[in-house]
Amino acid sequence: MKRRIALISTGGTIEKTYDELRGVLSNQVSVLDIMLASLELRGVEVHRVPLMNKDSLEMSPEDHTLIAETAGRLAESHAGVVVVHGTDRLAVSGERVVELIAAPAAPIVFTGAMRPWELRSSDALQNLTEALLAVQLVGPGVYVAMHNQVLQFPGVIKDPEHRTFVKAR
Amino acid sequence: MKRRIALISTGGTIEKTYDELRGVLSNQVSVLDIMLASLELRGVEVHRVPLMNKDSLEMSPEDHTLIAETAGRLAESHAGVVVVHGTDRLAVSGERVVELIAAPAAPIVFTGAMRPWELRSSDALQNLTEALLAVQLVGPGVYVAMHNQVLQFPGVIKDPEHRTFVKAR
Amino acid sequence: MKRRIALISTGGTIEKTYDELRGVLSNQVSVLDIMLASLELRGVEVHRVPLMNKDSLEMSPEDHTLIAETAGRLAESHAGVVVVHGTDRLAVSGERVVELIAAPAAPIVFTGAMRPWELRSSDALQNLTEALLAVQLVGPGVYVAMHNQVLQFPGVIKDPEHRTFVKAR
Amino acid sequence: MKRRIALISTGGTIEKTYDELRGVLSNQVSVLDIMLASLELRGVEVHRVPLMNKDSLEMSPEDHTLIAETAGRLAESHAGVVVVHGTDRLAVSGERVVELIAAPAAPIVFTGAMRPWELRSSDALQNLTEALLAVQLVGPGVYVAMHNQVLQFPGVIKDPEHRTFVKAR
Numbered sequence: 001m002k003r004r005i006a007l008i009s010t011g012g013t014i015e016k017t018y019d020e021l022r023g024v025l026s027n028q029v030s031v032l033d034i035m036l037a038s039l040e041l042r043g044v045e046v047h048r049v050p051l052m053n054k055d056s057l058e059m060s061p062e063d064h065t066l067i068a069e070t071a072g073r074l075a076e077s078h079a080g081v082v083v084v085h086g087t088d089r090l091a092v093s094g095e096r097v098v099e100l101i102a103a104p105a106a107p108i109v110f111t112g113a114m115r116p117w118e119l120r121s122s123d124a125l126q127n128l129t130e131a132l133l134a135v136q137l138v139g140p141g142v143y144v145a146m147h148n149q150v151l152q153f154p155g156v157i158k159d160p161e162h163r164t165f166v167k168a169r
Numbered sequence: 170m171k172r173r174i175a176l177i178s179t180g181g182t183i184e185k186t187y188d189e190l191r192g193v194l195s196n197q198v199s200v201l202d203i204m205l206a207s208l209e210l211r212g213v214e215v216h217r218v219p220l221m222n223k224d225s226l227e228m229s230p231e232d233h234t235l236i237a238e239t240a241g242r243l244a245e246s247h248a249g250v251v252v253v254h255g256t257d258r259l260a261v262s263g264e265r266v267v268e269l270i271a272a273p274a275a276p277i278v279f280t281g282a283m284r285p286w287e288l289r290s291s292d293a294l295q296n297l298t299e300a301l302l303a304v305q306l307v308g309p310g311v312y313v314a315m316h317n318q319v320l321q322f323p324g325v326i327k328d329p330e331h332r333t334f335v336k337a338r
Numbered sequence: 339m340k341r342r343i344a345l346i347s348t349g350g351t352i353e354k355t356y357d358e359l360r361g362v363l364s365n366q367v368s369v370l371d372i373m374l375a376s377l378e379l380r381g382v383e384v385h386r387v388p389l390m391n392k393d394s395l396e397m398s399p400e401d402h403t404l405i406a407e408t409a410g411r412l413a414e415s416h417a418g419v420v421v422v423h424g425t426d427r428l429a430v431s432g433e434r435v436v437e438l439i440a441a442p443a444a445p446i447v448f449t450g451a452m453r454p455w456e457l458r459s460s461d462a463l464q465n466l467t468e469a470l471l472a473v474q475l476v477g478p479g480v481y482v483a484m485h486n487q488v489l490q491f492p493g494v495i496k497d498p499e500h501r502t503f504v505k506a507r
Numbered sequence: 508m509k510r511r512i513a514l515i516s517t518g519g520t521i522e523k524t525y526d527e528l529r530g531v532l533s534n535q536v537s538v539l540d541i542m543l544a545s546l547e548l549r550g551v552e553v554h555r556v557p558l559m560n561k562d563s564l565e566m567s568p569e570d571h572t573l574i575a576e577t578a579g580r581l582a583e584s585h586a587g588v589v590v591v592h593g594t595d596r597l598a599v600s601g602e603r604v605v606e607l608i609a610a611p612a613a614p615i616v617f618t619g620a621m622r623p624w625e626l627r628s629s630d631a632l633q634n635l636t637e638a639l640l641a642v643q644l645v646g647p648g649v650y651v652a653m654h655n656q657v658l659q660f661p662g663v664i665k666d667p668e669h670r671t672f673v674k675a676r
Binding site for chain 4: 376377378379380381382459461463464467468470471472474475476483484485486487488502
């Protein structure tokens with residue numbers, strides 16, 4: 001009954017955790033499983049694909065291509081793909097999918113967060129919830145789901161001033 | 170840019186708060202505004218319509234009709250309607266909309282919770298998040314959005330064993 | 339190095355959990371271990387003594403005597419005793435210790451909560467934290483530690499209006 | 508009825524907040540008032556003294572002297588003093604009080620945190636709770652209250668391996 005979807009994790013702010021010794025937030029362990037365990041998932045069965053755990057500012061062109069190719073390939077064998085990604089370069093990976101995959105076999109939905117899940121007040125769970133719902137409701141294509149909206153690539157950019165994503169004009 | 174939607178609150182578990190003197194959870198004040206303030210809402214502009222604040226087990230037939238008529242009327246002047254409702258009788262109100270409104274002018278999405286928002290561990294915020302996203306993605310019709318799935322009326326029932334909603338066979 | 343203390347649990351609001359099927363808060367499982375795991379305990383080593391799990395309004399005279407005798411006996415073999423108790427009858431158990439044990443061998447500190455730990459906003463963790471510190475700092479005797487104060491029995495009563503404990507005049 | 512105490516804030520990990528634009532935790536605004544509002548304070552009336560907001564690694568010798576002198580002076584007009592301080596140099600300020608103030612007029616209790624309050628899982632509230640109780644229970648002198656123990660200066664050092672404070676041998 002449940003749709004089987006792939007959940008690719010790549011790191012980013014959403015997954016940053018606190019390092020007590022150094023006193024900084026960094027990408028060390030994945031907190032996605034804790035987030036998933038706190039949600040009631042009746043619509044999807046999640047296939048976890050931990051691909052990398054990087055601040056997206058540190059992603060190389062090869063990283064973006066690897067993410068895009070992995071998403072495209074998994075879309076062929078799943079009802080949908082969710083990609084958890086740092087917001088700074090999320091749009092680079094999104095556009096890369098559009099360039100490399102002419103017609104994805106299923107929806108590919110990116111999401112991320114402006115504030116790490118580890119913070120008391122964070123947008124991480126909202127955004128993950130939205131991506132896991134949107135992937136069931138939209139048609140094949142490439143999207144970002146975050147902050148109560150779903151935008152379709154190509155033409156999505158991060159709006160640093162408003163700390164969210166918008167469609168480029 | 171944002172879609173203007175109506176958010177009708179009727180009470181239910183999702184809005185129950187703790188009464189220290191009596192030591193019970195009851196529907197006294199609405200916590201919906203606190204929940205809304207904790208979400209980043211870029212897709213919708215919310216028009217709050219506090220209709221009633223009842224445990225749905227205490228709703229009369231007139232209550233269900235009032236809810237259905239209010240939702241139908243607001244669907245004519247908004248891009249969508251979200252109805253926060255107790256889960257025990259949510260399906261009664263959902264079916265009533267289908268009976269009374271042949272073709273809603275916009276999506277009408279019900280949601281609720283199995284555990285009050287006031288609890289440390291609650292499905293309330295997940296479900297509200299989902300309803301506020303689904304109302305932007307589905308076509309005109311009557312739905313419940315909860316627990317990572319969107320189901321369309323008629324024919325939705327509460328499954329007490331699994332504590333969620335399912336399609337009747 | 340750590341002082342070995344006994345932690346007697348008897349139930350009460352602090353330990354109430356939510357029953358989804360019945361929609362009420364009740365004393366079913368102990369949440370004390372979850373609370374303890376969330377604290378950094380460098381001063382005490384805790385010996386858990388689960389004695390009962392009751393709303394204190396339902397305690398019989400025999401229950402109060404059992405609690406008092408157990409606390410008195412454990413005070414002989416530990417550096418201190420903390421008793422988690424429903425606030426409605428906490429003072430009854432506290433006075434019972436004073437009646438039965440002329441000179442406790444170590445401090446016996448009662449605590450409880452006005453709002454269950456399971457609630458997002460609760461005094462449970464504050465009160466448990468205070469009891470686990472007070473038991474190291476006060477002399478032998480019977481006390482309640484709650485809401486940023488430590489009061490010594492006899493002569494402590496619940497002040498329902500202010501929802502806390504005070505010294506009777 | 509309540510004891511009037513002074514609460515000096517100097518910054519440190521406990522007060523660090525998240526900067527979305529830069530993606531780092533830093534000392535910008537004080538979160539102490541939010542923490543205080545979440546506690547039930549029946550024993551003390553708090554007089555807030557915001558002295559500085561610094562990572563203690565950046566404190567100069569003059570900063571430590573200013574903190575020590577301010578604490579000593581406030582101890583003359585209050586029933587106790589609590590000092591919120593970064594843990595890296597907390598012991599420097601504590602020893603400075605001992606050097607400068609031969610006999611404090613009231614207890615001076617330092618506290619801090621290994622993990623910022625803004626994190627979902629943090630020792631900040633536990634430590635503040637403990638300091639606000641200890642200041643009522645100990646005699647005049649200089650202490651650190653943290654992680655369920657109260658240690659008296661001189662001779663307290665940070666144990667980086669165990670991420671807490673211990674008495675030097």
